Amino acid sequence: MYSLKKYSLLLIIALTGLFACKKDDYYLDSGLANPYFKGNVVDYLNAKPFYFDTIAAIAKLADMENILKSDTVTFFAPTDYSVQNLIVWCNNSLYNNGYDTIRSLQDVPKEIWRKYLSFYVFHGANQLKDYPQIDYSLLINFPGQTYYSWDMQPMNIGVVYNSDNGVKYVGYRQLSISYIPDISRPTNWMTSMVASCNIITDNGVVHVLNAGHNYFGFDANKFTQDVQAAFASSGK
Known part of the structure; x- marks a missing residue:
């Protein structure tokens, strides 16, 4: 996984072309994934960095990494594609309203990452x-x-x-x-x-969302409003 300190928006944007031509099978064809994975949910994300290294980084920033490692969970896993789309959307709005843009994942307060990542995490292991x-x-x-x-x-x-x-x-x-x-x-x-559903890990179940999930956190406008409010209060 890329170092959090070096993981920048430039890298996310640079991956856009790769998402379009390399990942369609994983996104669109239910059943391609091996249903059994030896390791916890975070291990699964780290084992597939091409799809989930940004999500794994957000889990760490949001202080949810231990939950995904140790608790019994069902995780509807969004992909890096949805984060890339979200940040592009958010930065356009921030720029148009005179705020600094997001240059790295760390620019977003961890409380905001936690709020939106938690939408995808549920107690128990459900197939x-x-x-x-x-x-x-x-x-x-x-x-x-x-x-x-x-x-x-x-x-x-x-x-x-x-x-x-x-x-x-x-x-x-x-x-x-x-x-x-x-x-x-x-x-x-x-x-x-x-x-891809029913990926069984040591501590739960992962269901991978397809490419139709355009924005991490579902609502790009609400995410942007939260980031703008945080930047306004910090003077950015």
């Missing part, structure tokens, strides 16, 4: 079979279920039963996770799908 069905066109019948993430953010998790040859619910099954910005509006969600 696809442990989650209920969800049908986004028929939520009244198949609503998935609300789960609270590590720091008590409500999230919806469910399994999409896809169609096969026009027959509903008999096709392949795919996990989804949704951020619920406002619990009083429980269907105003930001949803991402899982590309």
Whole structure:
């Protein structure tokens, strides 16, 4: 893993082309990943630096590394692709509003990294079979279920039963996770799908989100507002 002190935005941006041409299979094809990994969740991230070295660095900055090493967890793993997109979005807004931009991961306060990384971490080790069905066109019948993430953010998790040859619910099954910005509006969600599920580690389960998960933390605007407020209070 790259040294945190040297991990800069330039490196994240430089990887953009590689993400586009090298990683599609991992993002889009459920089942490519080996379901068993000898090691904890952090070991898994470190074993695949091409996809997760930024996420592993954020876990350390957020003081969540020990949780992902030692506690029994389910981790819906975002990829470095989503962090790169988020920082580009955030920096455009910071620049337009006269603030310093993010030049390294350390520029973002650890409390902010913790807030957004915790959206993806859940108590217990849950595989696809442990989650209920969800049908986004028929939520009244198949609503998935609300789960609270590590720091008590409500999230919806469910399994999409896809169609096969026009027959509903008999096709392949795919996990989804949704951020619920406002619990009083429980269907105003930001949803991402899982590309590779049921990766069993020594201390839990990893489900890797696909390339449709564009922004780490789900809501790029809220992340940007938090960073801007932090920079404003520090005089940056």
